[in-house]
Amino acid sequence: MKPIILTGDRPTGPLHIGHYVGSLKNRFDFQDTYKQYLLIADSQAMTDNFERPELVHENVTQVALDYLAVGLDPKKSTFFIQSQIPELCEMMFYFMNLVTVARVQRNPTIKEEIKQKSLEESLPVGFFCYPISQAADILAFDADVVPVGEDQNPMIEQTNEIARKFNLVYKVKCFKDVKSIVGKIGRLPGTDGKAKMSKSLGNAIMLGDTADQIKKKVNAMFTDPNHLRIEDPGSVEGNVVFMFLDYFDPDKAGLEELKAHYRRGGLGDGQIKKRLIEIMDALIAPMRERRLQYAVDLGYVKQVLTDGTQEARQVAAKKMDQMKHAMKLIY
């Protein structure tokens, strides 16, 4: 039996090339060797977007389209919508008894996110409890591994604490430990050089971008502000175009030559941008085409989500039933 991966996204916007680098590419690589569950976490997105239900609703389809666009195959991976699996809420309810308020308050990820979102005084209980909700998502599917960012390891620890406590209190082997895989590749900066790429900041290359959009975004990229004339020596470090080329240029030797040329002068920004535009378009073109193809066949996308959700629900329901037996909540 293949090992199980649980992974997914909050549907708060269509995905971009940063998501591709950070997770989607890995998922594509994983889909043959793992049984992969792809969670479109609409209920979790509601914990900090409860006042924007339209945003969450619309982006469920967008995220599914992005999954299909990068070549994720619904025959290999299970696409599913969190809110359509009520068992996840039920599991969370009982897990909430196994975690103290003090323990959640000490969770570094939660601490940091609360700070970032300035939620201290107005922190909703739902957002405060989302590590417990995530534990339910992971444990419902008996996941062996969960790919996470470096800052999310405390979430996995929290999940394993809950799993062990449940097994201990109810004297069962209902759950096993889950391991994290920390992504090999770091974060891609925004096209403006800011640390985070995000659609709402307008500094993201989207998976459905047209050739023109890509061209425009790359041409607007920050390079070296001191590289004023072509003949001037330029800096490669902190130069967004080279940061992107480092990720995406398959010709590493050619890239090193280019960097040397840029450093000693005589290579214009226009030329390095032209190269990046070609590479980005070659990468995105097939995604864009697949995305367009599926976007005119939303009935198919809906069916993928319905089938995947039905399959995932059966798995979660079976686990919930085990839990209820363990807790003697069967009459």
Place this chain on the structure above:
Amino acid sequence: MKPIILTGDRPTGPLHIGHYVGSLKNRFDFQDTYKQYLLIADSQAMTDNFERPELVHENVTQVALDYLAVGLDPKKSTFFIQSQIPELCEMMFYFMNLVTVARVQRNPTIKEEIKQKSLEESLPVGFFCYPISQAADILAFDADVVPVGEDQNPMIEQTNEIARKFNLVYKVKCFKDVKSIVGKIGRLPGTDGKAKMSKSLGNAIMLGDTADQIKKKVNAMFTDPNHLRIEDPGSVEGNVVFMFLDYFDPDKAGLEELKAHYRRGGLGDGQIKKRLIEIMDALIAPMRERRLQYAVDLGYVKQVLTDGTQEARQVAAKKMDQMKHAMKLIY
């Protein structure tokens, strides 16, 4: 249409005469004029008894037997088991987004219970969130009124806040305000004179007690410690036997004569206890008989719970569906 009442008990032990006075008698009186939902709150009981699943499991049947014993009629009231209605967990999940952590921390009932149970440091998230869980129970059934103790009014306020916020945020009229009914009759003391009657303190007259058990418990009741000889004047105030007679003696004029006699001396404790024994046995005998009758027909009790739970689940599922439409979590 009859107004709707939601009420119920945490199944942590069989019920006693204190429950009868505090709530069961009212429920019996209400069952013709209200549509009454009787919640056996096993999942809520788990929030502070998660390590004692057997206790909760066993007492679901005991509580149902007690309901039948006092004459609650499953044809008139809906008996149901909380854990078998997953929609209640689901509702709670979304309500958690509408309440801040700070707001729950300010809930006086929660504050007091945390203090009483010395849970400060080890407070489970589930227990902390139980006011939100209660709001789900109430709002799922469109309850018009909820009978509460005086100390529980903050729970009703919390429920109405959630109801109004949901309506406001999602621009719907999904929920209406609920009102509390504060019980007319106060608390019956334990047979030892302590403020709280409780099976675990051994100071409770149970609804299934035999004539012998009642006799023994009444005979052990505290009276007036200074009333040493029959001819001594005795005190009626703080005398547990008279506190019980005040509640249960239907002959108010006769009771006043008895009190006067006791006060001036010449009336032994044995005689007032004999009177109370007769009254308590007359009250309890039909309950005990009904309880015994149903206890040998547990198949019937199970059927009552199954039918009631099925009916209640349909109501809750309909409300959850309305909520999901409002939150656009329908695909």
